[in-house]
Amino acid sequence: MLIELPEGSSINSGRNASFPARSLEQIPTFPCAKLKLDQFFLQWLNDNQETVSALLDDVLSGRPVRGPAPAAGFSVSPLSPSTSHVLFSATPPLSPSAKQRSPLSPLSPQRRSLTASSLRKRSLASLPQFYFPKPTAEGEEEAKREFIQRVDSCFTKHPNGMMQKPFVDMVNEVCDLPLMVGYTLFQRLSGGQQSTVSKDSFMKFWTERPLMHAPLVDRVFHCFRQSGQEYLTYSDLHPLMDSILNYHPGLEFLKETAEFQKKYAETVVYRIFYSVNRSGTGRLTLRELRKSDFIEALEALDKEEDINKVLKYFSYEHFYVIYCKFWELDTDHDFQIDRNDLAHYGQCALSYQIIDRIFEQVPRPFSCKQDGKMGYEDFVWFILSEEDKSSDTALEYWFRCVDLDSDGCIRPREMWFFYEEQLKRMENLPNAETVHFEDVVCQLHDMLHPEVEGAYTLRDFKKKKPQSGLLFNALFNLDKFLKFENRDPFAMRAEAGEFAGLTEWDKFAKIEYYRLASEDDQEEVHIEAEEGPWGPDVDMAGR
Known part of the structure; x- marks a missing residue:
């Protein structure tokens, strides 16, 4: 906006004309409105620093928090209500059993008001010890x-x-x-x-x-x-x-x-x-x-x-899931499973190529000494690696499987060795959209950002742990790969909220345990219905 100056003013009289003294007083310190707002903001911070420090003292010491009283000379605009309730609405009210104070009683003997002139300086909170020097001979x-x-x-x-x-x-x-x-x-x-x-x-x-x-x-x-x-x-x-x-x-x-x-x-x-x-x-x-x-x-x-x-290591529910999964595959219950047994894992989700690599003992030597058999210990390693591909042990497990020439890099030709079977399986599925190999390679390249284009090292996988499992699922777990391709972002967001703080393994074990427990309950109900209320050997007539 242009400001029109009256005729005859000193500004219009020439470039060397001087401003009158009154005009100099009227020139603002900050000609820019933004700078003036910054000045007000800094002033507000300085005025309220001691108030905020005192409130923090109350929180740390466990005392009830009251809203700060307005400083002297400060008045709230009648057009807008006080906003102090907004600051303290996040804290719940005190328990009715809490000690009642008189309105005239101060919150603490050291502080009777929260005005800036009477507040104490807040001391720094002590930091936990992070350096533990070796004790001297005298100290020992x-x-x-x-x-x-x-x-x-x-x-x-x-x-x-x-x-x-x-x-x-x-x-x-x-x-x-x-x-x-x-x-x-x-x-x-x-x-x-x-x-x-x-x-x-x-x-x-x-x-x-x-x-x-x-x-x-x-x-x-x-x-x-x-x-x-x-x-x-x-x-x-x-x-x-x-x-x-x-x-x-x-x-x-x-x-x-x-x-x-x-x-x-x-x-x-x-x-x-x-x-x-x-x-x-x-x-x-x-x-x-x-x-x-x-x-x-x-x-x-x-x-x-x-x-x-205690989700780490000791959870009984986690053991229950692992044991039942192995028991389902071990049909003859000799605590050993072969290739055909493992192929049924996850409703036949795994490819034959990856199963062969596992039984060739590429990722880890089997504890079972019988040829072509996997023992319970080997299955524990497998299921932990399969259901949580973000752990270091799992990444190393599957990396060794896919690295066919064991040169420390996974290249597109090695990926194709596994993906070719996936592609054929997708073509035989009804209503399944085929995902071309080129699209998979490009998508995974954008996710993992390998240091060398076309060569994925173990270091690349460990830098991008959440995305690393997607590559392995695309190569040999068709069920998980298709679920990712057809994912619903709203359902994923809801699932992330429900299982917040849990690892992929914790989430899998929780879902499977409830499924297995539900199946056991249904089986018990079915058995009780067949036996009747008087047991299996008593008929309705009581004979």
Whole structure:
């Protein structure tokens, strides 16, 4: 908009004319409206900084939060209502049982109003310790003396040795060991025959390792490992599983079925080595244990009575799904399956090419020694890799299958070797739209962005874990591939909300468990209907 100046003004009188003094006062400091708004915004931030800090103090200390009183000289426009209720509407009202305060009573003795002139400066919250320096020789001796004193005070009440319950409580409190590790350590030190553990045997074990100044993961590792070896094997975790089966309240219902106890323990150990033993050697090292979440899972066992809430490794529902899936394929129930059995997995979703690669033991040598047979341990590796292709172990499993020449790269010619069978299967399906190989390659290239065009390395897959499974599904799992191609974005969004925070494996296990449980309920109802209310041997006449 142009501003018309009166005739004869100093601006129109010439370029060198000077402005009158009054005109200089009227010139704004910020000629741009946006800059003026920025100035107001900065001023508002400075005025309210102390108010916000005081409110944060109330939140951190657990005191009820009140809306800030307007500063002196500030008035709310009559055209717009106060907006303080908007700030605090997200917090629920106080419980009726909460202590009532008089309107004249301040929230805290240090603060009687929330005006900027009377607010305290908020101190910085202390950060959790993130650097743990090695203790000095003097510090080690002091910590050692303190540890020995605490152990002595515990054993003073038990001069003839500690029984199981007080011993487990002692190592949990003094040594910070999870309860299930404490039960395992008791069995180890007592030899499984004695009912007590002496102070001398405990101190000898604890100081010889040495464990007094070791981190928690090191202490747990050395409680399991055998003397003379620096790794854990399957058998080293069996005492832990015995403790969990005997003492965790979530598994009491299994005590009457020794066979399923054994299978549950085996499955959990296989799952632990599947995720933690990244080298795949069957020898779990301390370094691998440090990089895992195994300790967190053990600590979760202490907090959760429902073992199904411990999704990592120990969930009984997960074991139930794995075992039932294997049982469905193992028709003769000899705990071995062949190519034809595995071909029925997932309603025949897998291609014959990938099944051949699995039975050629390319991704992993079988534990089953009979030719052409897959054992239960091998099936656990397979199903964990098939149902969650985003884990590192699964990516390595399937990468080795597809990398035909084992040169560390997957190229289009190797993809075509597997996709050709998929294409023929799609052509034979009614009402199925064929997806051309060129389209698949282009789509996957855009998803994964390989460092070298036309050559997918394992590193490329691990950089794009959520999308990596799509390539493998396209190559050998027709059911999952077609579901992705025909996906409904609204249904996917709803599913993502329902299973938020769960891995692909957790989601699969949850769905399958409810399906299997529903089938069992229907079967029981059917059997009861056939037998009648008086049992199978009694007819309606009561004979």
